[in-house]
Amino acid sequence: MNRSNRSVTRRRFQLFRGNGEAERLDRFLAAADPLTVAAPRPETRKARSDRRIWSFVLLLAAACLIPVLRRSWPSPAAEPGGEPLLYQRQIDLLVDRGKDLASQDHKDEALDVLGLAVALAPDDAAAWTALADCQSSNYQSLQAQRSYQRALSLEPESAVALNGLGNLYLRLGDDWRAEQAWRRGGLDRQLARLYLLQGKLSQADTHLARLLASGDHSDIVIRMAQAVRARRLDPALRSYLEPEPAGLSAWAESGWRLYHQKRYDEAADSFRRALARAPHDVNALSGMGSVFLELGRPETAQPYFEHALSLRGDHLTSLNGRASCLRREGKTNEAIAVWRKVVALYPGVSEASRGLAFTYLNLRDYRQAALYLVPLAKRYPHNPQVLQALDVAVRRMGS
Numbered sequence: 001m002n003r004s005n006r007s008v009t010r011r012r013f014q015l016f017r018g019n020g021e022a023e024r025l026d027r028f029l030a031a032a033d034p035l036t037v038a039a040p041r042p043e044t045r046k047a048r049s050d051r052r053i054w055s056f057v058l059l060l061a062a063a064c065l066i067p068v069l070r071r072s073w074p075s076p077a078a079e080p081g082g083e084p085l086l087y088q089r090q091i092d093l094l095v096d097r098g099k100d101l102a103s104q105d106h107k108d109e110a111l112d113v114l115g116l117a118v119a120l121a122p123d124d125a126a127a128w129t130a131l132a133d134c135q136s137s138n139y140q141s142l143q144a145q146r147s148y149q150r151a152l153s154l155e156p157e158s159a160v161a162l163n164g165l166g167n168l169y170l171r172l173g174d175d176w177r178a179e180q181a182w183r184r185g186g187l188d189r190q191l192a193r194l195y196l197l198q199g200k201l202s203q204a205d206t207h208l209a210r211l212l213a214s215g216d217h218s219d220i221v222i223r224m225a226q227a228v229r230a231r232r233l234d235p236a237l238r239s240y241l242e243p244e245p246a247g248l249s250a251w252a253e254s255g256w257r258l259y260h261q262k263r264y265d266e267a268a269d270s271f272r273r274a275l276a277r278a279p280h281d282v283n284a285l286s287g288m289g290s291v292f293l294e295l296g297r298p299e300t301a302q303p304y305f306e307h308a309l310s311l312r313g314d315h316l317t318s319l320n321g322r323a324s325c326l327r328r329e330g331k332t333n334e335a336i337a338v339w340r341k342v343v344a345l346y347p348g349v350s351e352a353s354r355g356l357a358f359t360y361l362n363l364r365d366y367r368q369a370a371l372y373l374v375p376l377a378k379r380y381p382h383n384p385q386v387l388q389a390l391d392v393a394v395r396r397m398g399s
Contacts, residue, residue: 088121094113098111098134099130107260126160129147129158138257139253145165163185166182166185166187170194188211189216197238197241249274251273255267255270255291280311282311286305288304289301289305309322314345319341320350339352340352353376366397370390377390
C-alpha cells in the first residue's frame, strides 16, 4: 500500500480522529499482552450490580403496569386488515433486543430483557423460546427446560422450541429425549447429527438424503454425508457436532455458568467438586484450566489442559487454552503452532483466529494479522477492538 492509496484506506478502516492518533495506533504494539488489549474490558461488579438493580426496578414497574396496559390494548378486531397489534410489535422489539444482547455475550442483560418480555406477554411462545435459548446458553438447564416447555404448551409444534429443547437434552446426555424432541419437530439435520454421534450411519443417511433432496447443500450437511459414505466420523467433525460443553455433572455445568459470569473463585470450587466425582471429565478439566488462565496463572492452568488433551486430543477449548498458556509463557512459536492446528481442525472464525490475529499483530507481521482479522471483522462488525486492530494492521502494511 502506498501513500496515494491512503484516502481509500481511510474511508474503509479509519477509526481514529483528532490529536494523539499515532499514540493510539501504537497501543497494540506496546502492550505486553495484545490479547488482553483486544479483549473487552471486564465490568466491575458494582457497575454490573447497578445495571441489574435498575433492570429489576424496570421489571417491577412494568409488572405493575401490565393490568393497566392490558385494559388499554385494543382487541384484534379493533385493527383493520388483521395488522399486528401495537403491543405485539413492542414485545417483538423486546425479544429482538434480548437476542441481540445474548449474541453479544451480555447474557445477564439479555435475561433481564427477555424476562420482561415474558412478564408483559406470558402467552407469547416466541418470547418464552428466546428466554429458554438464553438460559440454556447461560448453563441454566432447569430454568431453560421449563421455559421451553412453557413455549411448547402455547405452540406445541414450534420447531424452534423443539430444536432448542433437543439441544438442551443432548448437552445433558439424554439422547433419547433429544431424539424425541427432534422427531416431533421433523428436524432432519439434528437427527442426522444425533445418529452420526451415536454411530447409527444408516439412520443418519436417511435424514441426510431428505436434506439433500430438499436442496440443502450447506457445508455441514455435505460433511455429514461424506462421513456416512466413508463410514467414519473424523474427530474434527465429531467435535463440531457435539453439544456445547457442560460437563458430566451439575457441578461442571455450574462451574461454566459461574465462569461466564466472571465469578472465577466460585467457578473453581464447582469444577473441583465436579472433578472429585468424575476425574476424567474433559469439560470440567478445561473449565478449571480456563479459570486459572483468567486468574493470570498459566503455569497452573497448563496441566489441566494437557490432561484434557491426553483424553481427547481434538478438544477445542483445551487446545485454545493450551495455546494461550504457551503464549503467556513467552513460547510464541509453539502457541502459533497449536492455534494453526485448531484452525485446520475447525475451519472458520474461532478463538484460535483471534489468538493468531493478535499474536501476529504483536509480532508486527501485519499481513498475517490482517489475514485473520478480516474474517473476524466480518463476524463481529461492531467489535471496536477487532476493528481497531484491523485498522492498525492495514495502516502498518502500507508504512
